[in-house]
Amino acid sequence: MxxxxxxxxxxxxxxxxxxxxxxxxxxxxxxxxxxxxxxxxxxxxxxxxxxxxxxxxxxxxxxxxxxxxxxxxxxxxxxxxxxxxxxxxxxxxxxxxxxxxxxxxxxxxxxxxxxxxxxxxxxxxxxxxxxxxxxxxxxxxxxxxxxxxxxxxxxxxxxxxxxxxxxxxxxxxxxxxxxxxxxxxxxxxxxxxxxxxxxxxxxxxxxxxxxxxxxxDRWVSVRLQAGNADDVLMNRLHGRGWWRRAQAPRGRLPGHLAVTAAAGGALVCAALGRRRAALGLAAGWLAGTAEFAWARIAPGPRTRDEVATMALTSALIPPVATAHWLRGLVRHRGVAPAAVPAGPVPVAAGPRPARERI
The missing domain is CATH 3.90.550.10 (Spore Coat Polysaccharide Biosynthesis Protein SpsA; Chain A)
Structure with missing residues (x-):
């Protein structure tokens, strides 16, 4: 006690x-x-x-x-x-x-x-x-x-x-x-x-x-990928070592980028008529997606609904994560640690003035 x-x-x-x-x-x-x-x-x-x-x-x-x-x-x-x-x-x-x-x-x-x-x-x-x-x-x-x-x-x-x-x-x-x-x-x-x-x-x-x-709902994990844009802002503000300092998990963004690149490359090669390269890249995309899906399915209940949800979202998450990461790079491209030496954008000490709901 x-x-x-x-x-x-x-x-x-x-x-x-x-x-x-x-x-x-x-x-x-x-x-x-x-x-x-x-x-x-x-x-x-x-x-x-x-x-x-x-x-x-x-x-x-x-x-x-x-x-x-x-x-x-x-x-x-x-x-x-x-x-x-x-x-x-x-x-x-x-x-x-x-x-x-x-x-x-x-x-x-x-x-x-x-x-x-x-x-x-x-x-x-x-x-x-x-x-x-x-x-x-x-x-x-x-x-x-x-x-x-x-x-x-x-x-x-x-x-x-x-x-x-x-x-x-x-x-x-x-x-x-x-x-x-x-x-x-x-x-x-x-x-x-x-x-x-x-x-x-x-x-x-x-x-x-x-x-x-x-x-x-079953798409919640896809919506959560918007956090990749926030990670870009954290990189800008605190440097790439912020993960260790905050004791935060690193996540799978590098793998998502690779899987998305393989999918995009397969489509480009197919459009250019480079069939062998397209098949190789498609195989890489499929292997990466399957590994990601199994990593999420294996520790779970493995019910029919859960397996279907993991299969669908595991195919969607890599390109969605990549899109949000790219959005973060664009949106936060001008942010630097020197811009916020001790805190965020300066604010007044008192409460913000009330604003009427319309």
Whole structure:
């Protein structure tokens, strides 16, 4: 049994606010319910950042627990993605020393607030952030699907904002999240590296949060390839060694580029009448695609639907990943580390002005 720190009740817990960017998913109600039930000091404020498009005028479809209503407010995002939404959230809680970012689909544990208080008490003056311990429940009685394994990777990911507490002064020091990251991908690693470069420290906490596997259609893995453009931005900002510093998996982009090149070359050779070269390149494409598909099928449940999904998406992923990588090269061609010495594009210290939904 883990020993609790002596004197935990004698040392006041630092005040904290909770910021939850949301698109109004049903899981937000479950997240807030778990937050209300967690034992320990309650958040000073809760800020829900409504990041739906400004054309969506409907109220957030959420049930806020009675014990949290007097400290919960909603601010409007701009539909610019989670990085911008989190910036809007933490800038709205001036005067609170710590800001805890939660995703709207996580479930804080029963001792979450109590353990968070311990995490913040243990922080040194140079601690910029304290990560939670994330668990991803997987189905019993069968092997996980490719999507379930992908989500399970959050349990070992570093500094993910599914549940991450940041010192507000540290966020202000580096300018917060870089809003050029428009998706829920790499914006957390970018912030962590900038904080470390600025002399801050990051710590692992003890609080526990569950991240359920949310439902997804069979094409989700293809859509996720948009992250290859964000990796180009990370390369521009932090150099090619950022993978090791952020302890992030390297991914299969080199293989995807080779498989896509083989497919393109086969088509060109066929059009030029070079049949032997076309067949050789086509064989290379087929072998690469088959290897990729089997690497995803082998550890899974191998049901008919899963095998069909892996076969289809394994053929599509390499060219889609390549297209997003090329898009990133074009879009971020002018970005250099010198352009953002201590943080992203300079921003004002206060919250962004409200904008009416239309």
């Amino acid at each position: 883990t020993k609790r720190p002596a004197g935990r009740n004698r040392v006041p817990a630092p005040a904290y606010a909770v910021v939850i960017p949301t698109l109004g998913r049903p899981s937000l109600t479950a997240c807030l319910a778990a937050l209300a039930q967690a034992r320990g000091p309650a958040p000073h404020r809760i800020v829900l950042v409504d990041d739906r498009p400004l054309t969506d005028c409907a109220p957030l479809p959420v049930e806020i627990p009675a014990t949290l209503r007097d400290r919960t407010e909603t601010v409007h995002g701009y539909g610019d993605g989670p990085a911008a939404a989190r910036n809007a959230g933490w800038r709205a809680v001036d005067g609170v020393p710590w800001v805890v970012f939660l995703d709207d689909d996580v479930v804080p544990g029963p001792r979450w607030a109590e353990d968070l208080a311990d995490d913040l008490r243990a922080a040194t003056a140079r601690t910029a952030g304290v990560a939670a311990r994330i668990s991803v429940p997987l189905p019993a009685g069968r092997e996980p699907t490719d999507w379930e394994r992908n989500t399970a990777g959050l349990a070992t990911a570093k500094w993910i904002t599914a549940d991450m507490a940041f010192r507000r002064a540290a966020l202000a020091d580096v300018g917060g999240f870089d809003e050029r990251f428009r998706r829920a991908f790499r914006e957390d690693a970018d912030l962590a590296l900038r904080l470390l470069d600025a002399g801050w420290e990051l710590a692992q906490g003890r609080r526990r949060t569950t991240h359920p596997v949310r439902p997804a």
